[in-house]
Amino acid sequence: MRAPNGWAPMILHLNHTRRDAALAGTEETVAAVLALLEEKHLDPGDFARLQIHLDWLQYKQNFREAITVTQEARAEGGGVPVMEVRIDSRQVPAGGMRDCLERAIELRGKAAQSGRLYLEEFKPFRSSIAWQFNRLYWQRLKDWEQATGKGYETALPGGASDGHHPQAIADSVDEFWKLLNDLDNKGHLPAEVFLLEIGVGTGTRAGLWLHRFFEVDREHGTNYYPRLRFLLGDYSLATLERCRPPVEHHIDLCSFIALDALDPIKTLSFLRHKILHVHSTNMYDNLPDEELVWRDNRIYWVHVRAYLPAAEALGIAAAAEIPASELTKVIGRLLDIGPECLADRSRGVALWQDAWKAMRLEERLVGMEELPDISFPAGLSLPQMEDILREAPNDLRFHLSPGALDSFRNTLPLLHPRGYLEVQDIFVNDLAEYNMGFHGPGKLDGSIVNWVNGALLREVAERAGYNLHFAPFRYRAGSKTSVLHTTRRE
């Protein structure tokens, strides 16, 4: 699209494939931009550097306003920065595009926008207060579930975890039994066979898996079952406690271990090179994340600042019967001690849920050169990252997935030479896919969800001596999850 006075074209990225919404959204967006240009609400210079992304956020609960405008600071000696407009087509009210866009453009770049109660200063996403909410959710899951009257698994897209699918578990058990049998035939079967599940959820999968293994082992008469040492690892003691009943028939084989999913080897270093099978389901997508932008051969970090819209903040304070001026302090206490931050615990839970629901993230882009102390996750260096990005499309916003990368790298040393890691999760397998849809962050109940950068995982894996294979989860039609499987790289 070319501006009337001959400036360079603006770019409109259509990031979703919902034909009805895309068509209407595109038409309305173009009309709104031209109107704002004609009415001089939009400077022609900005128009020339306008990049509009029309998204369809599949997560109804997320951190975005209907329209977000981000403009990176002008780098010394650099060109005029791009103005990036991200539109969540789903949130823009019918016929409201022009007004929303005008307001968003007016507010851009202001140090503090009126109508927002800020909960923190700008910082990398992985350090945001949003992750403290996420942690509280897993630590106080029971409180949350009691208040909502439903278990967290009902918040999953299929209403249940794909990790519990009986056929998927049967196939997983068969593969593992075959490995043990092969080791046995070569005289290499260890006396103790270690397995590790990281992020145990309700314990249902572990229970089903062990039960199935018991049956398969009995059918074959191989007597491997008593050798199993099944480690259930999770950072939440509450979760470890509630996952016991599903494995109670196999309790003698189970150990419940509090571990940091980001660094399993730290807790389990005594099992270095000894674990034959590590598994996790929908764990990587809930680990701390960052978003980066690759534009004109430069890397930008997306820094965020959490806030509550003022009107909603007032409502939350009123419902909690606290002065509005106290709200940020009370939220801080909530994240420290939980819903007991208020004398009436149920009000504390309500405040937690309301604040989480209302929370948004303001963004700004910060160039790498302004972040001299920034470091990439283990296994990934800046030169490597630049090599990878040279092959990627320009103007790419993508997840760094540092939590997933750290967890992955710090799990590999646990693997026995014949061991393998299996991760069922939502992966982006090719960086170019980031330009074809929204991949988080979204909110799933009280937790955060981000798609995991499988392309970066693959790079890191290769340098660590593993090949990665991603297979779509074939057991449930419509499932968006894939299964990552490691094989040793020669």
Place this chain on the structure above:
Amino acid sequence: MKLPILPTTMVGSYSMPGWLERLKTEYFARRISRHDLDEIHDTVVKAAIKDQEVAGLDIVTDGELRRDNMIDYFIERLPGIQIDRSSKKFYYDFYDSEVIGKIPMASIGLVEDFKFLLANTDKQTKFCITGPHSLTKRVRNKHYPSEEALATDIARVLNLELKELVKAGATYIQIDEPYYSGFPEDLAWGVTVTNVLVDGVKAKTALHICYGNRYGKPSWEGTYRYLFPRILDAKVDQLTLEFARRGGEDLELFQEFKAPFELGVGVVDVKDQAIETPDIVAERIRKALKVLPAERIFILPDCGLFHLSRDVAFAKLRAMVQGTHIVRKELGR
């Protein structure tokens, strides 16, 4: 130059710096020249030698920093082996290679590497090569009737090279055969070709057998029991085995089978970033002394230090030397 009791040395490779990895990869991407890479290699080899000297090792190696990995450095020198040079994405990857005709006898040019080592240290030296069994396992055989036949011809070429090394002054040569542990069924012919390899080589020969160190992790698990008694037929002077990571239980095999070899005892775990204390090293040496006299023991890391960062590798060597000093003092030597 007389060696002290319990001489200390490396298995072969020293820490590969991240920046050197990138430069090697740059070379494969044709972004730096062969000449520049050679200069870089000379510099890092000198630095590796210096680190070993400062750490206090009695016998030094060249750190093997010119080598992309333990296979390709030899495969690309062996005449008659075809290599797909586009098959590497990262310098450490193995080439796809195949042998389509008889391997002719020819020099493979390792003597220059040894001479460079010799010229840059006053310490005693050791030169390491990858053995024919391991090389055979990484080459697609499209000519020979069996792996043993291929390995035998590789051994003949390497034997010629070892004799050249001895002529150049090499007194201590190590042959690396980690693939034995992955293919114990090959051991009978593996030992036979090792004997072809060392035939007539007038130097101390050591056979290093570990459980793999590719990407800094073991490739196989098991015990060294599979080596016995067949390994007793190997005409080498020394076996160099890993005991730090795996514990010292297999040491007893030396006693049980009355193995005639010297023993290179791995006392430093190269697959763990944690740095051993000198006391731990000393304890591991004492364990070995229960099965062999000090005169037949050499002190080494479990395997190459290639995958450890330089500071960790250096600290481990220092701990190894200090631990050895503790035991020497206890022995009054």
